[in-house]
Amino acid sequence: MGEEILINVTPMExxxxxxxxxxxxEIFIERHNNRGHVGDIFRGKVVRIMxxxxxxxxxxxxxxxxxIHASDISPIxxxxxxxxxxxxxxxxxxLRDDQFLVVQVAKDAISTKGARLTTHLTLPARNLVYxxxxxxxxxxxxxxxxxxxxxxxxxxxxCLAQECKDDEGGFIIRTAAEGIxxxxxxxxxxxxxxLWSKVEKQIENCNAIKSLYHDVPLYIRTVRDLITPxxxxxRVDNEKSYAEIAxxxxxxxxxxxxxxxTYEGDRPIFDLYNIEDxxxxxxxxxxxxxxxxxxxxxxxxxxxxxxxxxxxYLGSRNHAETILKTNLEAATAIARQLRIRNLGxxxxxxxxxxxxxxxxxxxxxxxSKALEKDHARHAITGISQxxxxxxxxKRTRESLGQILNTHCPACQGRGTQxxxxxxxxxxxxxxxxxxxxxxxxxxxxxxxxxxxxRLLDEESDTLSExxxxxxxxxxxEVEPMYTQEQFDVVLY
Numbered sequence: 154m155g156e157e158i159l160i161n162v163t164p165m166e167x168x169x170x171x172x173x174x175x176x177x178x179e180i181f182i183e184r185h186n187n188r189g190h191v192g193d194i195f196r197g198k199v200v201r202i203m204x205x206x207x208x209x210x211x212x213x214x215x216x217x218x219x220x221i222h223a224s225d226i227s228p229i230x231x232x233x234x235x236x237x238x239x240x241x242x243x244x245x246x247x248l249r250d251d252q253f254l255v256v257q258v259a260k261d262a263i264s265t266k267g268a269r270l271t272t273h274l275t276l277p278a279r280n281l282v283y284x285x286x287x288x289x290x291x292x293x294x295x296x297x298x299x300x301x302x303x304x305x306x307x308x309x310x311x312c313l314a315q316e317c318k319d320d321e322g323g324f325i326i327r328t329a330a331e332g333i334x335x336x337x338x339x340x341x342x343x344x345x346x347x348l349w350s351k352v353e354k355q356i357e358n359c360n361a362i363k364s365l366y367h368d369v370p371l372y373i374r375t376v377r378d379l380i381t382p383x384x385x386x387x388r389v390d391n392e393k394s395y396a397e398i399a400x401x402x403x404x405x406x407x408x409x410x411x412x413x414x415t416y417e418g419d420r421p422i423f424d425l426y427n428i429e430d431x432x433x434x435x436x437x438x439x440x441x442x443x444x445x446x447x448x449x450x451x452x453x454x455x456x457x458x459x460x461x462x463x464x465x466y467l468g469s470r471n472h473a474e475t476i477l478k479t480n481l482e483a484a485t486a487i488a489r490q491l492r493i494r495n496l497g498x499x500x501x502x503x504x505x506x507x508x509x510x511x512x513x514x515x516x517x518x519x520x521s522k523a524l525e526k527d528h529a530r531h532a533i534t535g536i537s538q539x540x541x542x543x544x545x546x547k548r549t550r551e552s553l554g555q556i557l558n559t560h561c562p563a564c565q566g567r568g569t570q571x572x573x574x575x576x577x578x579x580x581x582x583x584x585x586x587x588x589x590x591x592x593x594x595x596x597x598x599x600x601x602x603x604x605x606x607r608l609l610d611e612e613s614d615t616l617s618e619x620x621x622x623x624x625x626x627x628x629x630e631v632e633p634m635y636t637q638e639q640f641d642v643v644l645y
Contacts, residue, residue: 155385160372161422162391167371170428177431179492182556183371190258191549192368196359199252207244214362217267225271235286260549276345279405280330283345284323292326312338387413390422435494446479456499480504480516488523497548506540563636571638573607583642588623593644599632600640
């Protein structure tokens with residue numbers, strides 16, 4: 154079974170799932186009232202320069218100021234092209250307070266951090282990425298066949314010689330261009346130049362903070378970036394979106410127009426492959442493996458850690474073989490979880506300890522092979538002395554959990570809360586503090602049902618001793634709106 158792309162469009166959000174062999178491999182969600190800005194171009198204003206960080210904050214009209222590092226800024230020469238220099242100047246030499254500049258969002262705002270910006274502008278099409286301020290010609294590293302790389306670069310140079318009289322910017326050949334002919338390149342070149350011409354007019358006529366260019370909606374980006382010869386069907390449950398996708402394919406990939414179809418079934422499109430269940434599973438910490446082992450995934454501000462456990466799997470051979478089989482299965486499952494959860498940044502993988510170096514190499518090879526289809530750029534290290542594999546995965550948008558979840562008001566994101574016993578002892582200490590400060594004969598404790606039940610049951614002997622010690626009566630009242638950690642001790 155090949156790949157399918159399912160697209161669910163509603164008035165609230167657009168959701169996309171890439172299905173491979175009946176299982177979702179990647180899930181993308183774009184909420185219409187809070188869409189991402191990666192790829193969008195803005196005219197922004199410098200609001201604060203930070204020499205100590207060699208960076209600056211830029212107001213681009215979003216609710217939070219965006220961030221730009223000196224290495225992401227290239228001076229522009231008299232012809233409008235970037236001046237590339239390995240030893241980049243300090244931020245004070247590049248920017249000044251209240252200066253206006255044209256920037257592009259490279260990374261969305263994530264958690265408490267604002268968006269990451271760059272002045273290296275790019276405009277993507279199906280087969281090419283246009284660099285309007287650069288003279289660079291490049292090709293995707295994912296295209297590994299040397300003969301094909303040379304053919305495509307020579308073809309691009311020929312097309313540029315025919316299509317443009319002047320030096321009008323650079324291009325990068327995308328992975329999707331593998332095997333295509335010159336006509337597709339020419340089509341992309343014309344489209345991208347027309348698009349840049351519109352953006353340039355916006356820049357010329359703008360003298361304030363403003364959005365100059367929005368990247369296309371999620372469902373068009375999906376078709377532009379994800380569709381490959383392996384994709385057998387693209388199913389869309391919205392007529393308007395279907396028409397736009399069909400038009401895009403007709404304009405840029407006409408041979409694939411037959412692959413898109415509207416979905417008119419009675420069941421919601423995401424129910425076809427139990428994708429709703431997969432989304433809910435992807436929000437949990439534990440992932441069960443078929444062998445009986447499991448993964449424990451913890452995403453923090455600094456990094457994501459993934460721990461592999463044998464769980465209930467005992468194996469039928471020796472201990473080393475049991476561990477190897479679990480780790481090999483875990484490597485494949487980890488690669489899928491990274492994609493489906495869109496986890497990025499630093500990722501630490503704690504496989505079960507293996508003594509045999511050959512077993513370690515097998516697990517590394519399996520992980521690398523499983524990550525070959527990952528569209529996000531990644532890098533993997535060898536197994537460290539502590540038995541850990543460290544890797545990085547490019548993060549440009551929020552993870553699935555960051556989009557769908559919010560901090561728990563009870564635990565404030567810790568993932569745990571104080572036990573009822575701990576809260577009871579805090580209440581006892583508060584009673585002692587208040588009785589030393591005030592002369593009332595009676596106190597009222599307001600707390601959650603769980604805490605009050607424990608005070609009147611397991612802690613009743615301690616409570617009696619405390620009342621005798623302070624010489625006061627303590628009454629209790631259940632406050633339904635309180636979390637387990639909340640309580641008040643008041644004079645009654």
